[in-house]
Amino acid sequence: MEQEQKVAVHVEHLNAWYGKTQALYDINLTIAPLSVTAFIGPSGCGKSTILRCLNRMHEEVPRASAAGLVQIEGVNIYAHSIKPMYIRLHIGMVFQQPNPLPTRSIWENVAIGAQINGLAKGKALHERVERSLRQAALWDEVKDRLHSSATTLSGGQQQRLCIARALATEPKILLMDEPASALDPESTFKVEELIQELKKQYTVIIVTHNMQQAARIGDTTAFFLKGHVIEFGETQHLFTHPQKQETEYYVTGRFS
């Protein structure tokens, strides 16, 4: 099973629809473990859709469907016997708009993933919460007010709280859908720094509409256009020596 150790995510012939409209066409990708992969492309190209297919959140949209092979650490998550919620336990997701649970405190927000799935209780749970908050570089800022409402945090802090919440279930893969696009530049910088730290322990896949961000933090980059993967490779190579003309047009800013 050496192949599984070299491959965190393997996508083969993935197609996805919203109702009758096809959004993804025959996607094939292989993502290495403990790396950061950036999905870039213009609006509507399908990069968020494919991200949501990786933890089966896509099918939560009414009348949406997907078909194909998606293997996470060797397990086909679209197999009939697999329940979507079991998959999502092992894959963390951070959304574009920070979405802390509004009626819960900071501590409860981070703990809820572990509580719902019965992963830890009592002291072990508290350790888990602290560990996740430290990993999200938020512990020092909130350790004195763990029981105040999550909505009292700033935007950047809320997003780091959402990252801590995603990490609390100890996933292998972290999916991030434009996590910094709603944040100010300083918070964005902190989140990018955080991602560089996180990739030592997790496989991170980040959707971004900001090419410079992809160039800064991505080890590999995939360029999407109209539901197809146009090019996929090492970030520096993709930006400096793009193989396809569409890629070149996009990275040089001819269209965005």
Next chain:
Amino acid sequence: MSAVSQVYQSHPFHPPLSILTVRRRISNILAIVLTTIFILFTVGILLYLISYVLVQGLHFINLDFFTQVPTPDGAPGGGMGQSVQGTLILVGLATLMGVPLGLFTGIYLSEFGQGHFAASIRFLVDILTGIPTIIFGLFVWGLIVVPNHSFSGFAGGMALGIIMVPIVTRTTEDILRLVPRETREASLALGATESQTILRVVIPSALNGIITGIILAMARVAGETAPLIMTAFGTTYWNADITQPTDALPLGIYNFSHSPYQEQVNQAYAGAFILIMLIFLTSFAVRWATKGFEQTNR
């Protein structure tokens, strides 16, 4: 250079008083005046109503009102204690019977209500909110009162409970729909099942509004008279037995208001005042109690 730009060139911050600006100013003032008049009218009616009842009834509110039952045949004294007791019993009964059904229907319609079946349910619920409440009384009369040969508090509570169901369903569904998709997605992305998401995330976020809806439905049925006429029927004795006829404030007011004895008419006014106060206090209590659950949406 066009005429317009010429004009604006020479008057950069004070455009001339053309017909258009005059018309806009007039319609602006007209709108403000009209809305103010209507607001004063509406508030005025409300204030007049309350002050009329207050003036007539406040006088006659005393301890006896709550602790005594009506005296026989116009003897002095007495009160409407059994009406107050009955209202509390009937509204409590109605809440127990109507709220669970309304709550779960509202949750179903909001969380699982995309298909034709749900659309039909929603349609029926909407119809129910418009049915005159005396019909519910008639329904319970035929179902419970006639076979048992007895008016009862239970029948009254049931009639009021049925009235509460569509109200609670509507408010619950509307409030749950307001919980943003992002909050639900956050829960699902953590590996929660649908029911865990609903129970632990969606409903707590909407609890504020749900409780408001329930309490407002309670205040609403506290004032219903017609459905109680043929179910609870009313009484002039203390009664805590729900298998027996039970009184209620609206019924008591109705009966006393055309009594030949002035004292009882006065007590009817007092009862009306108490009823209005009850509803006022309920609204304030709701606002006060749910302040802690505010959610801030960015």
